Amino acid sequence: MTSQILSDLSGLMPIGEKRKILNQFVRNAEDSQVNNILDDCKVLPSTQYNLLKLSLADKFQRLDLIIELLFDSDSSIVNCATSLPWLYEGDNNSFIECDFLINKLFPNVSYSCRQKVLHRIGRHVKNEKKADEIWDAVDQKYGFHLAFTLLQACSESKLDSILTSKKVTLSGYQMVQILEKHYDVGLKYLKDRVGNVSFSSTNSYRSPMAFLYKHHPVDFLDLCLSDKYTYKLGRGRSKKIIRAFRDKLLQNPTEAIKILKRDRIRREFNMDEFQMFCESTLQKVSPDSVNSEDLWKWVNMVPKNKRVDMVNEMYKKLFQFDLDERKECMSASYIILLPDEQRLSVVQWKIENDKNNGWSYKDIYVYCYSDDEKKRAWTLLKPSSHSVPELKKLLLIEQDVSKRAYLSDYLIKACYLNEDHPQLLNVLLLLSKRSRNDQTTVRITIFQSLRSIMEKMEFSKQHWDVIIEMIQVALVMTDSRDYSDGDKEKLIEKCIMFHLASDLPLNNLIPMLIKLKIQTGSSTWNNPYIKNEGDRRKLLELYVKELENLQLADNLRSHDGETMDSDELSQFVTNLIEVICEFNKKARKSTVKLEPILIASHQWLRTSLEKIAKEEEDRIKKNYKNNTSFSWNFAEKLVNIIKELKKEEDISLDAFNESDGLFSIILLSSPCTSILKYFFAKNPSKLVENWSTTIAKMLKNESGEGFMRELKTWNYSTLIAEAIKTCSEIIDQTVDNDARVSITQKCNAVSALSILSDPLDFLSLVEKFYPEADKVDVFADNSKEEYQIRQVIAKSIVKVKVSHLALPAVEKFSVGDYLKLTVGALYSHSVRASQKEAMKFLHQKLNNSPVSLHKHIIRLYFTISSVEEKIRALGEIKSSNVSIRYELFLRANHLLRSSPSLQTWTLLKEILEKTTEEDSSIILYLHMKPKLDTCPKEYIADYIISCLDVLTKLKAETVHTFLNHVYAVMDVLSEEALEDIVMHKNNGNAFYSSFYIPYLENSSTESIADRRLTNIWILLENKIQTSWDVKKPAQYYENKFEYPTRSSIHEFISTLTEVGMADASKAWIKQKNLQFLIEKFSALSVKKFFKEILFLNFGLLIVKDMQKSSGERLRAFGQGLASLTDSLVKKYGGEIVLIIKNAITEYESSGVFCNETNVTNGIMIELIDGILETSKSTANQIISYGLLQNVNPKASNLVATLERVEKVLNEALDDVAEMYFESITR
DSSP: OHHHHHHHHHSOOOHHHHHHHHHHHHHHOOGGGHHHHHHHGGGSOHHHHHHHHHHHHHHHTOHHHHHHHHHHTOHHHHHHHHTOGGGGOSTTOGGGOHHHIIIIIGGGSBHHHHHHHHHHHHHHOOOHHHHHHHHHHHHHHHOHHHHGGGGGGSOHHHHHHHHHHSOOOBOHHHHHHHHHHOHHHHHHHHHHOGGGBOOOOTTSTTOHHHHHHHHOHHHHHHHHHSTTOOOOOOHHHHHHHHHHSHHHHHHOHHHHTTTSOHHHHHHHSOHHHHHHHHHHTTTTOOGGGTTSHHHHHHHTTSOHHHHHHHHHHHHHHHHSSOGGGOGGGOOHHHHTTSOHHHHHHHHHHHHHHOTTTGGGGGSSEEEEEOSSTTSEEEEESSOHHHHHHHHHHHHHHOOOHHHHHHHHHHHHHHHHHHTOHHHHHHHHHHHHHHHTTSOHHHHHHHHHHHHHHTTTSOOOHHHHHHHHHHHHHHHHSOOTTOOOHHHHHHHHHHHHHHHHHTTOOOTTHHHHHHHHHHHHTOOOOOOTTOOOHHHHHHHHHHHHHHHHHHHHTTOOBOTTSOBOOHHHHHHHHHHHHHHHHHHHHHHHHOSSOOOOOOGGGOHHHHHHHHHHHHHHHHHHHHTOSOOHHHHHHHHHHHHHHHHHHHTTSOOOOGGGSSHHHHHHHHHHHSOOHHHHHHHHHHOGGGGSTTHHHHHHHHTTTOOOHHHHHHHHHTTOHHHHHHHHHHHHHHHHSOTTTOTTOOHHHHHHHHHHHHHHSOHHHHHHHHHTTOOOTTOOOOTTOTTSHHHHHHHHHHHHGGGOSSHHHHHHHHHHHOSGGGHHHHHHHHHHHHHHSBHHHHHHHHHHHTTSSOHHHHHHHHHHHHHHSOHHHHHHHHHHOOOOOHHHHHHHHHHHHHHHHHSOOHHHHHHHHHHHHTOOTTOHHHHHHHHHOOOGGGSOTTTHHHHHHHHHHHHHHHOGGGHHHHHHHHHHTGGGSOHHHHHHHHTOGGGTTOOOHHHHHHHHHTOOSHHHHHHHHHHHHHHHHHHHHHHOOOOOOOOOTTOOSOOOOOHHHHHHHHHHTTTTTTOGGGHHHHHHHHHHHHHHHHHHHTTTTHHHHHHHHHHHHHHTTTTSOHHHHHHHHHHHHHHHHHHHHHHHOGGGHHHHHHHHHHHHHTTTGGGTOSOHHHHHHHHHHHHHHHOOOHHHHHHHHHHHHHTOOOSHHHHHHHHHHHHHHHHOOOHHHHHHHHHHHO
16 A cells, blocks of 8 residues: 555656545555554655655644654644644643643744744633643743734733733734633723724624624724724725614714715715714814815715705804805815806906915816715816817917817816717817827827717717727827827727617728737727627627738738738737637527627638647747747647637647647747646656756746746656756856856756755755855856856755755855845744754854844844843843944843843843944934833833933933833833933933923822922923023013023923813813912012013913813903903003013914814904903003904904004003004004
8 A cells, every 4th residue: 555655656647646646545544554654655755755744643633743743844844734723622632731832842843833833822722721821931931922922812811911011912813812702801902002903804804893893883883983093984884883873973973974984974864964974074174274175075975956055054153154255265166066157256266366276276177076085076167158168269379289288188078077069079170170280299188088088978970980080190190109099999999889889880990990909019809898799799700801801902010001920910810719719608608699600611710720820830849939938828829719619610720639749849849837837737747758858948948946846745756856967967067168058047957956956965066156255256246157156046045945954054155245145044944943953053153243144143043042042142242333232232122021020121221331322223212212112111110211321321312202202101100210200310401391291280199299390390490590591682672671582491381381271170280380380480580581470371371261161261361361461561561561462472373272262263352352351451452453463364353353452552642552552563
């Protein structure tokens, strides 16, 4: 039995037969025979032997055989061996025992194998206690990132603690498994860190969102409606969600529109509800910016006659004005809905008055979106009665060629949009007359426009007559720049369809189309516009008849006189015959009776086929054209055509009666991978004769890697030995001495040997081509044969099956320019070799490698090794190179996160302490992407302090950016740690407002708030004492107050009075902060810090009324401002007014009030009313006037207020008014 299988597997039978025999042999084998079978079959090639061993091990569930395969480290078998489900089933399975995995399996297999085993354990193991045990052991020995793949198999408590303590990104299948087993833990993770889940398609079983939608739709909807995640549903799911949760969606329209399809909202909700969804998109938009397409994506789903009313109603409701009275707010999408006369007047107003967008209204049409966002619906901007006459007039006088092309396009589109067929005919006649003497660009545009509308608009015979005449003129006036031949071809095909459907004569359309196909090189004969099979048959017969007439008349050439060569003509005719065969196949299956087109009844077609077949046979025999792909593909097409024709007709073509005979000729003349695979599938014995010559010829064009791999796998020993011999002979020959051998052929031979030969034999060949140690090869100098062969070897080393044997060769080629070619092999063999061999190689190179290789060695060592080995390596590696120091920093940083301990933190801290100005990469990492959120909580404060030490010492300007990252993790830091960061000894004179303000405003208790305020004041005092700017400013008339620049402190004060004003729950903190700072600054110097004190008072005025609505809060602010102004004027005199006016103007211009409401003009009304109803003093009139003047108001109520204030100031007999009126009105 064993001898028979050895004989069969070593024979020359087809690959499919060998596969069947092997499967049958395994099915018939018995458990008691396994060891004897394997002993007898050791003579088989390793790949095939391992495949047999795996099949027997799987059938009889022999764990010992699986372990042998894993220890063997054959990468081609490890994946299959680790994916057997029975390895992970059952609580008493020894394969998933923790002690076996950690102490016996993992130290003797590759890193890749470890990953695969843990991945499968995570997916298949049901025993949570065992999974927890494996997790703890792997995490302790190899680190978190290797253990991570089995996370979903762990117990609920283990899952919850890991997901809570570490920021991890779960894959889709992990998340689904967690949701199935521990739903509450999975849902909590989704809610907290939904952005860190790898979401696949919603229809995929790996998608957690699809799982929630199917099993927990309520939670699915809550998650979709949350602010953390925007999830767009399709039409089907939108409909189901709307019908199931209609009331809930109506209560949350703003969130609902983010997930639902608009057209489903329109269909499932009534008109009022739909309008409510639309209005919710505009709640925080000013009327001037509603010209966006987003509004019209909603409105365009409403019937046209209701759109104007809907938009007007929304503007009145949201913005309190009539849109018809505000032309500046009208968009093109709105204008096209207006009556003709009104449209014209609005367009003209836009052109004359809209300085930003007026130019766009000079165009003749604009586009708007339909309910399907992927389809654009074009609409005329001006009424149809004006558009076409205007365009004609412009076309007649236009001198610029490109503009004439655009105008021609607009004319055609305008007629299409108007659906005006008589007008289109007049336009075509005009364009036909003008295009005769016009340039090619214009004609190209005309044909492109006609093609774009021909499927949307039905042309009459008169239209087609003009179009065909234009095409004929264009074909006569041949221009190499004319790239519209494809458009002309489609227009003619559409015209042919029209004539056939209308039963009209085709005249010269067929010869015109054939000549155009010759000109464009198109050999497709299917007319896509003809749907009737009877018309299709008629057209194919017309093609055959016309081709016969043209060839007999020797007129088979393009319009410009170009003729086809024999190969192109053969393809041209053969494709037509192929289309006829397809038609005949459909005709036989059709329910409607259709007569097939018989080749025998068309003498010219039969003769042409015979001639093509004979020419192909002769060409192949003579090797007339050495194009392997063409020879095989064309011959295969001809054979398939003949087979199809033989089903219905008696076709006898000598060259093609026996396809294997023709293919054998191709095999000898120009072999390729495709034809070799054909013979391996059909009859491998035919390859034996002239095999050496066949391989040599194939290697001239390709290496045939896929074919070589199958040859090796299925043990064609005779052919393999001959192929190896041939490849070796080719490599040994010298190109200069033997013209029959090319450098490409030698390189392909090397690539083939890397697959076919034994690993040791190939590596012994590689040794002959090792780069010289004292010399650097330059790739640019490819004149030397050995350079090119070395490059191929560097790429081919990765194909060696036994990884540990290939590592020395990888090392030799990891030099100079070869490194970028071998780096893939370095990583591949390091992770595929056994742990012992890989670590031995990497450890040897850890301190003895050039920098370019050293970086990769470090990365691999820290990927493969255990935690203990990584810690030891960090202490051993010494280098003065900045690239290596950066690599060590990254590894230490990663190690701290993967295996947090005092030892790993100490190693990272030592690296940070030794960082110098040369370590720019480390500095960049620290302030741009420190990844604080993944840092262990017990070491995050120490890590932040160390980073601050480095940055303040080496690049102080980056501390500001780093502190922004600290702000993101502020919640996990203790109060003591935060205080250490804020009061960091190296902060010096720096003042970081963006960090200090959140630090102040996130106090949870009164005591913490007091402590934080004290700390910030200490920093402020230090800043004031050491770097206060005392430059004297320009005096404001009799202003007695110094007004120096104070950028950092004033930025802090200004931002403090603005940030967080929408959060009423923090009003007490803000009030406390502002009041404390007012007292401190006043105690220092009111004179020096008058502007800061003003801003702090403004902030107090806003904060104290946080519970009121936005309008009431603004009015209250105005009232408080008026009282504050009067008290300051009374205390310091009238000369203080302009300082207050400038300060409040600056405060308003910072945008603090714009957060209160979305109507800009309404802000000033409420504010000014609050000021003037409290105090009409001259000082408050001046401040009100300045605020009104600053916003340049357009609304009538604002203008009236401005005029009223100006009148009061003009009539005032006040020293303050006289002092400042000129300065504020000029």
